[in-house]
Amino acid sequence: MVxxxxxxxxxxxxxxEFWRKRKIFKIAAHFSGRRRNCYSIAIKAVxxxxxxxxxxxxxxxxxxxxxxxxxxxxxxxxxxINIHNFKDSLSRCDIQLNKKVLADLAIWEPSSFKALSDLxxxxxxxxxxxxxxxxxxxxxxxxxxxxxx
Amino acid sequence: MSExxxxxxxxxxxxxxHLFDATWQNPLECAPTIEKYLKGFxxxxxxxxxxxxxxxxxxxxxxxAFPGEEWRRRVYFHHTGYSRGASWTxxxxxxxxxxxxxxxxxxxxxxxxxxxRRVVMERLHIFSDSxxxxxxxxxxxxxxxxxxxxxxxxxSYSKKEIEEFPKIIDYPNDYVLSKN
Numbered sequence: 006m007v008x009x010x011x012x013x014x015x016x017x018x019x020x021x022e023f024w025r026k027r028k029i030f031k032i033a034a035h036f037s038g039r040r041r042n043c044y045s046i047a048i049k050a051v052x053x054x055x056x057x058x059x060x061x062x063x064x065x066x067x068x069x070x071x072x073x074x075x076x077x078x079x080x081x082x083x084x085x086i087n088i089h090n091f092k093d094s095l096s097r098c099d100i101q102l103n104k105k106v107l108a109d110l111a112i113w114e115p116s117s118f119k120a121l122s123d124l125x126x127x128x129x130x131x132x133x134x135x136x137x138x139x140x141x142x143x144x145x146x147x148x149x150x151x152x153x154x
Numbered sequence: 155m156s157e158x159x160x161x162x163x164x165x166x167x168x169x170x171x172h173l174f175d176a177t178w179q180n181p182l183e184c185a186p187t188i189e190k191y192l193k194g195f196x197x198x199x200x201x202x203x204x205x206x207x208x209x210x211x212x213x214x215x216x217x218x219a220f221p222g223e224e225w226r227r228r229v230y231f232h233h234t235g236y237s238r239g240a241s242w243t244x245x246x247x248x249x250x251x252x253x254x255x256x257x258x259x260x261x262x263x264x265x266x267x268x269x270x271r272r273v274v275m276e277r278l279h280i281f282s283d284s285x286x287x288x289x290x291x292x293x294x295x296x297x298x299x300x301x302x303x304x305x306x307x308x309x310s311y312s313k314k315e316i317e318e319f320p321k322i323i324d325y326p327n328d329y330v331l332s333k334n
Contacts, residue, residue, distance in 0.1 A: 072201065080198045111198035118198075 073104035080111030084122040090134050094125035097132065098152055128152055166199060169277075171209045171293040177217040178304045181257045185264035187301060188212070192261075192274050205270075209277045210298070211290055216253035216282040220245065230259065253282035 026044050032054070033040060033047040040050040078088040095102065100121070102110070110118045123143040130137050131153055155163075172191050176184065190196050194206035220228065228245040249256055257280050265271050279290060308316075325331065 075195055075200055076198045079196050079200060082196055083198070108198070115198075 070104060073108040076108040076111055077104060080107075080115075080118050081122060084119055084126075086122050086126055086129075086140065087136050090129040090136060091122060091125045093134060094128035094132070095121065097154070098124065098128055100124075167206060169208055170295050171211060171290075172296045172298050173294045174210060174212045174298040175214055175300060176212050176257060177214045177300075178219045179301055180221065181215075181218050181260035182264075183301055184257075185260045187298065188261050188278065189265055191298065192277055193265075205273075207274055207277060209279065209293070211286060211294060212257060212278065212280045213284050213286055214282075215257045215280050216249075218249075218257060225249075230256075254280040 029044065029048050029051050030041075032051045035041075036047070036050055036054075039046050041047060074088075077091070081088045081091045102121075107118075107121075110121070123146050126137075126140045127143055127146040127148050130140055130142055131148055131150055174184070174188065188210055191210050192207045194200050194204075194208065197206055199206055225246040226244060229242045230245065230248050231240070231242055233240045245256060258275075258278070261278060262271070262275055265274065
């Protein structure tokens with residue numbers, strides 16, 4: 006069968022039925038019951054699943070961000086510094102580590118994270134950030150006010 | 155896994171026990187702090203699917219404090235499941251019946267409801283007074299800082315301190331200050 010015009014092409018049922026259905030069944034392969042084997046039920050389930058997947062792509066990012074925030078605040082709490090002061094001080098020093106890296110440092114590189122928190126403490130004391138008066142100035146961080154901008 | 159790695163993992167995932175003195179603390183304010191330790195938010199290794207929370211022992215739950223009219227206004231609802239089985243109990247009556255219940259409910263209702271909530275609650279040990287069993291007390295390694303300072307009662311001031319306290323007027327001799 007030859008389609009002479011583009012209009013006829015739109016009206017056609019597309020590729021061969023077997024291959025068209027196979028595309029859907031491949032997506033529905035891990036579903037349970039008849040949602041996996043019956044096309045008319047599978048197509049509904051696949052449609053729903055793809056909608057959820059679209060939403061999930063946004064939710065996954067938000068979940069990861071909140072997880073990183075929890076981990077960073079836990080790491081900050083271990084060293085007695087407020088997370089807001091910590092992030093504020095790092096950005097004032099042009100330390101451009103993102104949340105993921107900071108969270109990984111808090112887990113796998115505790116001493117590096119402690120060094121960062123000590124730096125953040127002394128910087129927040131230099132800038133007199135809110136709540137910085139409670140911090141003890143770390144003795145091994147020498148800023149001499151040079152980090153002030 | 156090497157021996158060092160194994161020991162590191164044991165130490166990382168070991169459960170700690172925290173002590174919290176609930177004297178003069180507001181249970182509704184305490185709930186987020188207690189939840190933090192129960193679920194393990196205070197550890198950098200936290201993950202929602204990892205069971206990395208700690209145990210929290212709360213003592214003196216009979217001495218909790220509510221602000222203002224809360225003891226009279228706060229009402230706890232229970233339904234037996236049968237018709238006309240609903241009951242509403244004011245907080246002060248519930249506290250008389252079970253001094254640990256208000257604190258437990260405050261923490262329980264603060265946490266988001268999911269399948270882990272009852273498991274996490276098993277790690278919360280509440281005692282109405284300071285008589286904590288020895289087998290629990292020997293595990294404790296940390297004390298959670300109280301959220302608000304404990305006010306000093308008038309009885310604890312010495313007579314000299316009360317007399318020396320600055321005052322504007324002297325009460326007349328026939329003025330009744332208190333009945334006792």
